[in-house]
Every structure is written in C-alpha cells, then in structure tokens.
Amino acid sequence: MKKEVLSKSLWGIALSTVLLSGSLISCSDDNSEPYVLQQADITVNVPESGFKAVVDQLFKIEVNSVSDEGVTYTWTLDGETLSNSKQLEYIFPSAGAYELILTATQGTSSFSYTFQVTVGFDDSITTPEGAKAYITKVIDFMPAVGQYTNVLPSYEEGDTQENMNQKVLDAIGNGNRSMISLGGYGGYVTVGFDHTIENKAGLRDFRVLGNAFYSAANPNPDAPVGGSCEPGIIMVAYDKNKNGVPDDDEWYEIAGSAHNNPEGEAWYQMAINAGNDVNTYKDYQITYYRPEKEPTTAEEKEQYIRWEDNQGNSGYKVKNSFHNQPYFPQWFEGEKLTFNGTCLPQNGIDESGKGTYFVLYKFGYGYADNEQNTKDDACIDIDWAVNSKGQKVNLPGVDFIKIYCGVNQENGWLGECSTEVSGVEDLHILGEEVATRED
Numbered sequence: 001m002k003k004e005v006l007s008k009s010l011w012g013i014a015l016s017t018v019l020l021s022g023s024l025i026s027c028s029d030d031n032s033e034p035y036v037l038q039q040a041d042i043t044v045n046v047p048e049s050g051f052k053a054v055v056d057q058l059f060k061i062e063v064n065s066v067s068d069e070g071v072t073y074t075w076t077l078d079g080e081t082l083s084n085s086k087q088l089e090y091i092f093p094s095a096g097a098y099e100l101i102l103t104a105t106q107g108t109s110s111f112s113y114t115f116q117v118t119v120g121f122d123d124s125i126t127t128p129e130g131a132k133a134y135i136t137k138v139i140d141f142m143p144a145v146g147q148y149t150n151v152l153p154s155y156e157e158g159d160t161q162e163n164m165n166q167k168v169l170d171a172i173g174n175g176n177r178s179m180i181s182l183g184g185y186g187g188y189v190t191v192g193f194d195h196t197i198e199n200k201a202g203l204r205d206f207r208v209l210g211n212a213f214y215s216a217a218n219p220n221p222d223a224p225v226g227g228s229c230e231p232g233i234i235m236v237a238y239d240k241n242k243n244g245v246p247d248d249d250e251w252y253e254i255a256g257s258a259h260n261n262p263e264g265e266a267w268y269q270m271a272i273n274a275g276n277d278v279n280t281y282k283d284y285q286i287t288y289y290r291p292e293k294e295p296t297t298a299e300e301k302e303q304y305i306r307w308e309d310n311q312g313n314s315g316y317k318v319k320n321s322f323h324n325q326p327y328f329p330q331w332f333e334g335e336k337l338t339f340n341g342t343c344l345p346q347n348g349i350d351e352s353g354k355g356t357y358f359v360l361y362k363f364g365y366g367y368a369d370n371e372q373n374t375k376d377d378a379c380i381d382i383d384w385a386v387n388s389k390g391q392k393v394n395l396p397g398v399d400f401i402k403i404y405c406g407v408n409q410e411n412g413w414l415g416e417c418s419t420e421v422s423g424v425e426d427l428h429i430l431g432e433e434v435a436t437r438e439d
Contacts, residue, residue, distance in 0.1 A: 034069075037106035041066035042113060051117040053092050055240055061088040061115065063102065074103045092119040093249050095393035121240065125397040131195035133429035135173040138165040139190040139246065142332065144339060144405060145288045145305050146183030146418045147323040153180055155330050164331055172209075172423045179211060182232060183327075184317065184416040185286050186339020188404035190246065196239070196397040197426045199382035204434040207379045208234065208403065209422035210369030215359050220351045224266035226361030231256070232368035232419030233342050235402040236385050238395045246400040252385040252393050253342065256366020260390065262345045267361035276346035276409070284343035285310040286408060288317070290328050290335045295319055309408070320415050341404055348411040358411040365437060368403045369419045379427060381436040 043064045053059035063086050065071065075083040075090075077100055082090055092098065100115045141164055143149045153167035168189060171178035182188060197206050215227035234254040237246040258265060262280045265271075271278050286309040295301045301319040305328060308314035319327060329337070344367075348360045363370050364377075366384055371377040387393050405419040427434060 035067045037071055037104060037109050037111070038066075039111045042102070042104050042111065044113070044115070046115070051115055053117055053119045054122045055092055055095050055119060057091065057122075059088075059090050059092060059117070059119075061100070061102075063087055065104075070106045072105050074105070076101045076103070092117075094387055095119050095121060095252075095395070096387040096389060096391040120394045121238065121396050123240075123396045125196050125198040127195050127198060127429065131426075131429060132174065132193070133426040134175045134193075135169070135191045135424050136194045137192040138169040138173065139192055139400065141165050141168045141180070141189045142187065142337070143181060143183035143329055144185060144187030144286075144337065144418075145307070145317045145327045145416070146181055146187065147320060147327060147415045148181035148418060148420075149183045149187070149327050150325050150330055151181070151323065152420070157330075159331050161331060172421060175423070177209060177422045179420050179422045182403065182405045182419045182421065183329075184288075184418055185284075185343060185405050185408035186337075186341060187418070188339070188402055189421060190400060190402040191424060192246075192400045193426065195426075196399050197382070198397045198428055199395055200428060201383075202436055204376070204379035204381045204427060204436055205398075206382075206401070206427055207373070207425045208232075208368040208401075209373050209378070209425070211420045211422065212362070212369050212371055212373075212378075214372070215357075217357075218351055218359055219357055220359075223270070223351065223359065224361060226267065226347075226349075226359045229347065229360045229362040229370045230417045230419050231344055231347070231363050231370040231406045232403040232421070233344070233406040234366070234368055234380060235404075236382060236395065236398040237400040237402070238397060239399040246402075250400075251402065252387055252395065254366050254380055254384045255386045255390065256370075256384070257364030258344050259342070259366070259386070265345065265347075265361070265363060267347065267349070268345070270349055270361075271345060271347065274349045276349070278345040279343075280345060281311065281343040283310075283340070284408075285338065285340045286343075287336050287338045288328070290337075294326060317416060318410065320413065322415075339404070342406060343408055344406040346407060346409040346417075348407075348409050348414075348417060350412060355412045358414050360411065360417065367406065368421060373422075376434050379434045383436065 073086045075088050098117045102113045104111050153171050168180050212229045213227050235251050237250040258280050289306045291305050295304050303316045304319040305317040351357050351359050382395050385393050407417040409417045
C-alpha cells in the first residue's frame with residue numbers, strides 16, 4: 001500500500017506522496033490566516049493494483065485531508081451523486097470497471113480526484129457430483145410472432161404459461177434434443193441448471209444447440225459461409241445472491257462478433273448492397289399487435305400482424321401458405337407484445353435476385369442457432385459476457401441462460417428470421433475441451 005497525492009486531472013489518480021513535516025497548521029490560532037484548500041491537501045492510499053471491489057459487498061475509500069475547515073465533499077458515479085460524506089462507503093450491484101469522482105469544495109475553490117475501481121466476484125465454483133450437463137428447468141418462454149409459434153412447442157386450448165414452460169422443458173431439457181422456436185425478433189426462452197456452469201480460463205463453457213445449416217446450392221459461388229443461420233442473442237446470469245432465480249441485475253450479454261464490429265462480418269458489404277439494415281442497435285424495442293382476426297384473403301395475409309419499433313420503422317408480419325395456425329402466442333392474454341434488447345444486422349440476402357433463394361449468412365461467433373452444432377462456434381465462452389457499458393465482467397460461472405431472436409427480418413417465402421433452440425450443454429461435465437477464440 002502506498003500513500004499518494006492526487007493531481008487535478010479528472011482522468012487519472014496522481015501518484016506523488018504528500019509529506020507533511022511537523023504538526024498540521026492549527027486553525028484555532030486567532031492570529032493565523034484562514035485555511036485555504038489546496039489540491040495536494042487531499043490524499044488517498046491507493047493499492048498498487050488499483051481499487052478492487054466485490055459485487056454486493058461493502059466497498060470503502062478512506063480520505064485524508066490537511067483540514068476540513070469549510071470543506072464539503074461529493075462522491076459521484078456516472079454523473080449521479082453517491083454520497084456527501086468524506087469517507088466513501090458504497091455497494092456495487094454489478095461487475096465492471098467504474099470511475100468514481102471525489103470533489104472537494106471550499107467556497108469558490110473546487111478540486112476533483114478520479115479513482116478507477118474494478119468490480120468482480122470472489123466466488124469459486126464447485127460442480128456437485130451427479131450434476132447434469134443439460135437444462136433442468138425452464139424459467140420462462142415467450143416467443144414472438146412467427147410461423148412456428150404455437151407449433152414448436154404445440155399450444156393446446158387452455159394451456160397456461162406454466163403448461164408451455166413444461167412443454168419446452170420436455171422438448172429441450174434433460175438431454176432431449178427436440179426443438180422450440182422463438183419466433184421473430186425478441187422472442188425468448190430462459191433456462192436453468194442443477195448447478196453453476198463453471199467459467200474455465202481459456203475454454204468455452206457451454207454449447208447452444210440449434211438447427212443452423214449451410215446452403216447447398218448458393219447461386220453466388222464467392223459467398224462466405226451461410227445458409228439458414230438465425231442468430232439468437234445469449235444472456236447469462238450468475239446467481240450471486242443464491243436465491244435460485246435470475247434477478248434483473250444479474251444478467252449480462254454474451255458479446256458476439258457483431259457486438260462492437262458488425263463491419264467485420266464477412267457478408268457485411270453484401271448486405272449493404274442488398275439494402276439490408278446493417279446497424280447493431282443496443283437498445284432496440286419492438287411491439288407486435290394482436291390481430292383482430294385470422295386472415296382469409298391474400299391481402300389480409302400480407303398485412304397479418306402489425307409491428308413497430310423504436311427506430312421509426314413499422315410493418316406487418318406476413319402469414320405464409322405453409323403454416324396456417326395463429327402466429328401470435330395464444331396463451332398470452334395481452335393485446336400487444338413488446339420486446340427489448342440488442343438487434344443485429346439483417347443477414348438474409350436473396351441470392352437469386354428473384355425471391356427464390358434466400359441465404360441467411362453466418363455471424364462470426366457468439367450467437368445461438370448461428371453455426372452447425374458440431375462446430376466450435378456453436379460453443380460459448382462465459383468470458384465473453386459484458387455489462388451494459390460493454391465491459392468484460394469476469395463471471396465465475398452462470399446459473400441461468402436466456403436466448404432471444406436477435407434479427408428483425410422477413411426473408412421472402414422463408415418467412416421471418418426465427419431462432420430455434422434444441423438444448424444447452426455444459427461442456428465441462430461432458431468432458432469436452434473447446435479452446436476459446438484468440439481474437
């Protein structure tokens with residue numbers, strides 16, 4: 001531990017040592033000058049490796065000062081005031097890298113000091129004997145509008161949310177490899193396990209099974225890998241308070257290849273040329289409106305279910321000739337369904353130029369139903385998890401996984417992009433070692 005003097009910079013912690021010779025100047029002497037705050041009068045002992053905190057545990061910073069005469073203190077985080085006390089005591093609810101600012105003010109004089117704090121977890125993971133490598137519970141399931149909604153799994157009149165959750169578990173839980181569909185953008189499933197899936201350094205930790213495949217007869221001979229790749233965003237939660245449910249502040253996103261660099265996708269320019277929306281929206285929202293009735297005419301099928309998003313777009317989900325059941329989830333009682341999350345670039349391209357051969361191209365890595373199940377990129381490294389600022393969070397493991405369809409796109413006669421899921425597997429219990437990506 002070293003004692004450091006803080007510079008006036010708002011973006012760093014100064015590293016000089018304040019040495020005070022003799023006793024502090026007394027402010028009680030009637031003949032002395034009033035105390036005037038100076039930058040170097042405020043000091044903090046900063047650990048050699050910087051400040052580190054643990055999620056949901058009390059974190060403290062002790063502040064030393066030459067004098068507190070007429071001095072007020074304010075601690076801020078992301079522009080919000082945390083405390084007006086000289087000594088900081090705070091509990092960080094989430095992992096990540098944080099920047100704390102202490103402002104000391106005396107009259108018209110004010111000095112600010114910035115501290116970097118890394119917040120993580122201190123738990124170690126022990127996998128219990130007999131733990132299953134597969135999904136053992138379904139927390140929630142709500143598909144968006146889609147041609148396989150109410151079919152995968154099958155809805156029967158009178159089914160409740162609990163009934164549908166059980167049908168999902170029967171289909172993809174406990175090593176079963178049937179299939180469920182999440183419908184269009186936002187539709188999701190949330191699953192749990194009988195243990196914490198450990199985050200092992202240098203290895204991928206779990207596999208998400210889908211039904212992605214490569215195109216067999218792409219008219220474009222120079223095209224990158226693609227076929228039916230319908231990427232789902234993956235969220236992970238570590239049960240830090242051990243209450244057995246995923247709390248809102250426990251969720252983190254697996255940052256796949258398009259999270260920060262969609263331009264790096266092999267098909268990106270092709271998608272631009274095709275007129276696709278190639279943006280990645282981090283705070284996307286879409287609302288689907290329940291249709292008043294099932295369509296009977298061709299025109300009604302083209303304008304089947306209305307949707308609108310927070311990017312100023314709107315349109316209709318089309319009912320095709322292959323699936324005649326209702327596309328709006330029938331056990332849901334509301335008049336509209338709203339989903340929020342990250343929305344990926346549109347990866348579907350009509351390579352025939354006449355609406356007969358659509359190819360949904362593969363993203364680099366980090367998504368569900370985006371790669372063949374036997375390939376390494378169907379596997380996920382928990383170390384890819386990031387917080388809302390895009391910062392790596394270093395989870396010790398995960399107890400819950402949420403998957404939701406990540407693309408809002410219609411692909412001609414193929415219909416909407418809809419993520420399918422056939423299971424989730426703990427690679428460590430299966431004894432499979434899949435190295436993480438180097439990039």
